[in-house]
Amino acid sequence: MQNEKDFLDNYRLEDYPRPSVTADIVVFKIRSQKTENFRKDPKGYLSLLLIKRGGHPYLGHWALPGGFLSQGESIEECALREVREETSVEPASLMSIGLFSEPGRDPRGWIISNAFVSVIGTDKENQQSGDDAADAQWFDVSFDSDGDKYILELCRGDIKIRAVLEEKQSRFGTTSYRITDSGELAFDHARIIAQALSALRNSAKDFDVIFDFLPERFTLTELQNVQETVMNISVLPANFRRKVANLVEETDDYTEGAGHRPAKLFKRRK
Amino acid sequence: MQNEKDFLDNYRLEDYPRPSVTADIVVFKIRSQKTENFRKDPKGYLSLLLIKRGGHPYLGHWALPGGFLSQGESIEECALREVREETSVEPASLMSIGLFSEPGRDPRGWIISNAFVSVIGTDKENQQSGDDAADAQWFDVSFDSDGDKYILELCRGDIKIRAVLEEKQSRFGTTSYRITDSGELAFDHARIIAQALSALRNSAKDFDVIFDFLPERFTLTELQNVQETVMNISVLPANFRRKVANLVEETDDYTEGAGHRPAKLFKRRK
């Protein structure tokens, strides 16, 4: 019988058809919008990064950042590389949301995609150098159910993308969707975004991912705003503070210059 | 400029290197062991399916069932096909636990694997026709931490596999592991199994996946035993019943022939 070395030397993976593999990333951040009233805190919007396609297929449509997996890297490294290239910011987290492999999902051929959720923080020093490319833009997200339909709306200035989906399956904490109308989104990216939002909101429930949206030091109100923005809910400050009390620790510093009482800055407790 | 049809006609995915893609599945079931005491209920063991490798590489080692993704099927279809082939039972659930793509994970070359957890029920009529192949065996699982090490033990009669892992990262509800010692497990399958157990236990917390281990009708004690076996915990019957009360509905039937008070049979509430 053949020994292991001989076997491996003669093994030909290339004899069988293989798919191309990509990583697509749904990059989220909180966009802060200042108000005219100097007393009021800025309002936060959950937004995600899309890139306008400059080539076929789906020319002119909007797509998730992503790219092909190369030999010698893991899919996570591939995803991180793509996020860094598009945002020039180190992402604070990366969470896989599954492999999208339905035949026919990409007109170029047999291409399957591992999708990720990535969160980047709003670091004061590093003011979102993101939009290097004029074709990469941050879109404010809204995702709500209307009867048994789910409406995904993405807005950037006067650009409005509206996709319609329906629930396909809901198990193990996350929901998967079927596309009814992709709007101006390329490929099956409407579905990936919907699933990413479902996974993000699910993680935000246990206060895990919400820290990733903020700099190292933050006020409890900022933390609360992140959770409310991400999950599209609103909670009472007193209750929120109690729930996160064990997840944070105080620093000695306070905010300054707001038109109201200063707030103590906190750090995440390890 | 080229139109979309011309572009796609001339597109050559084959010009770039592509990995081979597999689905590996961690198939769980509850194995019931009768006791000598006619009054006592049988004890349940969480067990998983392994296949003894009959070829290189890892000849003679134990590996997860799995196979290569073919063109024209999704990765979920591929995984379901493999489970059916190995167990001749329709799995009750299938949950993706991520893409394993670290360079070097397979000595045959560039092979990446999407791993799944699958649960098959203990249906009374369909008595585990599973072990067609003499090289496919069900192993009882134990997975516990010992300091910062995690010990994975798989037993089948006198076959004992012992792997050692350490925690790599714990986020978003699941934990990932690094292999210290694979024991007699092939490839990176010790890591996949550890992650599968983490995902399974996480799902069992909210009483979702535990129904998949049982036939359509079951007693509340059976349901409780499944949760205790899967999560390796023990809870008081009174409290368990209260927690699942809204997830089940009564039937008119009772168990018979046990050496003690009969139990009402329940169904899962949709």
Place this chain on the structure above:
DNA sequence: CAAATAGTGTCTCTAAGACAATATCAC
């Protein structure tokens, strides 16, 4: 001082955990 956010105290209600007590069948 007015407007806004920061922060604390406390009441109620629900759910979880612990434990006691009763019910019912097969041998």
Place this chain on the structure above:
DNA sequence: GTGATATTGTCTTAGAGACACTATTTG
């Protein structure tokens, strides 16, 4: 009857949600 599981009731405690109240800054 005995020994096992089945099933219900209730006490206590922890946590979530609601709400009232006080504190502090800047223009």
